[in-house]
Amino acid sequence: MQTFEQYFLMNSDDVIYYVKAKIDSYKEAQHITCTEIGDGNLNYVYRVANTESNESIIVKQAGTTARISDEFVLSTSRNKIETEALKLQHKLAPGLVPEIYLLDEIMSCCIMEDLSKLTIMRTALINFETFPRFAEHITDFLVNTLLCTSDVVLNHKEKKELVRTFINPELCEISENLVFTEPFHNNFNRNEVTPGNEQFVQTLLYSNEELHLEVAKLKFHFMNNTQSLVHGDLHTGSIFIDQNDTKVIDPEFAFFGPMGYDIGNIMANLIFAWARGRAFQQKEFTEWVENTLFDIMDLFEKKFSTAWEEHTTEVVAKNADFQKHYIQNIFKDTAGMAGLELARRIVGLAKVKDITSIEPIENRLKAERLCLRVAVQLILNPSEFQTGGQYIAALQNAQQEENQ
């Protein structure tokens, strides 16, 4: 029998032995099933169930190359970052992330709460499901994880040790390339532009020098601003949801970066859902998305301000003008980062099903152009997006441009 004292990539049978070896309540179990359920790009994910007791858990192991392409060779230590991030997020935002039962650095593996009674949010949004409590939950998650890992609240020496722990060169490099460079320069020739939109992309992204300047600013901001522990990949595929619960998963891209990166990713991925809703004329759904965009900005600002006043320990931050300036900058970053996510998911390597599954193709092309028009507005004028209402106006502008 395996002792799991040296790393190897497990198959389903190995995972059953692994769970029996590591988790007490599975040790004597006779009826264990194991199913690979991973659909992400970087990890192998198994659901292990004790069919007698009806318990189940998730085993997640890091492989040595990304599943999307062998071009991305990765160290398995990212599993440690993911688990450390989950633990910290669990402390700061309990109930909004899965529980961790075991972190195994040797096997680059962790065992965690099974959330499979919930649905991946992107899948639900593709079916036009709405989640009235999402804005409330996600702003709790954002405010608690972001503000409480910033120098506004944390002891500065403690924070610097956390910055050290979460330095994440390999996964940051993936974002630096796929989010901040290739969508605008196609420098590795890996972009995939849907046939029919080539000229539009050429003009709006590849030849747009004003845009390239703003993208360069955002890339350096992403690489150099250790504001908070960000999730780093907070799209709707990283969220499990139902009508009662919201659980954020997969923080393997976590590092200390700008808060706006997480908030912007949420906003952008809701905009994909909105564009899909428009394509299928799902009025009730798009109205819910608009309300959610509005509420996220509104609730974030309110909760963030309240928490700031309650928790700040920093002398110079006990200053209303500075607090206002700080929040304005978060929202400026949010807009820029949302614009980048919108652009890279349309023209880059890693697409979103909300858009790719739109048919007929004319409607997909139209939805893609809509998203890119919004992207450019956000990237070029990020300071002008301080409220959800301004996002909704940008969506309407883009719609009008598209209809002209």
Added chain:
Amino acid sequence: MQTFEQYFLMNSDDVIYYVKAKIDSYKEAQHITCTEIGDGNLNYVYRVANTESNESIIVKQAGTTARISDEFVLSTSRNKIETEALKLQHKLAPGLVPEIYLLDEIMSCCIMEDLSKLTIMRTALINFETFPRFAEHITDFLVNTLLCTSDVVLNHKEKKELVRTFINPELCEISENLVFTEPFHNNFNRNEVTPGNEQFVQTLLYSNEELHLEVAKLKFHFMNNTQSLVHGDLHTGSIFIDQNDTKVIDPEFAFFGPMGYDIGNIMANLIFAWARGRAFQQKEFTEWVENTLFDIMDLFEKKFSTAWEEHTTEVVAKNADFQKHYIQNIFKDTAGMAGLELARRIVGLAKVKDITSIEPIENRLKAERLCLRVAVQLILNPSEFQTGGQYIAALQNAQQEENQ
């Protein structure tokens, strides 16, 4: 005989044994002298000479508390950061930092080139000596150490590993308190305002809310912007100089922070020399200082731009508009940081002899007010200091305000 296998704080005799044990050319030497020459705040520095061969070296050991006050308890690991910084600076700016012969992590000690044929720059400036090659040398040091450790030039993964190596919580905390907080809030009640200027300091610094907002922005920028490996304490007491050579020493405060912090410290400390020159009506000297302020800004911009075009490896940075934006921001940071250094050395715990040795007291008070007036201009309008000429105009404005 000591084996130096466990840390202890050495005295002069220990240091002689230490050098004989560690450096081959001293092993058999019969006539070795050892003198403590430290005048800094944090370390013990010995000059060890072989009086027969006329060779000499410097031994620098980190103590467990700062020499300025036992309130600052420090880990001795800062010696490692200092030596790693010196090594990297030596690679990037050869001839502008001392050579390192030995790094001993156990003893928190390093052995390096003896520069005592040179003079500490602050001492020379106090005697109104001028150094026509200083602007040329210091801009070489700044451009080579700052640009080449930034994401403009460095591979981003390699840079993140360096950021990790140079996380420096304890010494950054000293700066965060002494530079970015106490001069404006006197929150630890440790400021020392020269009697006669209390009301002036109250109005200009302690009650100035507009200033407090800008100081808060600068503090968060210092804590969160991992732009480059900065020296972190680049005042004229950290520079050995003569008519031919300039050597930057003591980078124990090194960490990844804003480039403008180093440049601003240089500018501010030259302004102290200028204020002293004015107090003693040393026209030739103050003119040299003004020319040097001008040349530093001018040469930095030229050399930085040339080096950028030559060395950048980053796709999005191959963009003239971004390069211009980047340099403008460096100079904006430079102005703010220079203003902070000017303020903290006048009202804070750690003063500069250029100013404290001005007599009679009326002239010292006047020089202090002059420096604080310049400080406030720099902190409130940092974007307006893009050239050396704008610094000189600010000095003249302050002089006029003082004379009214």
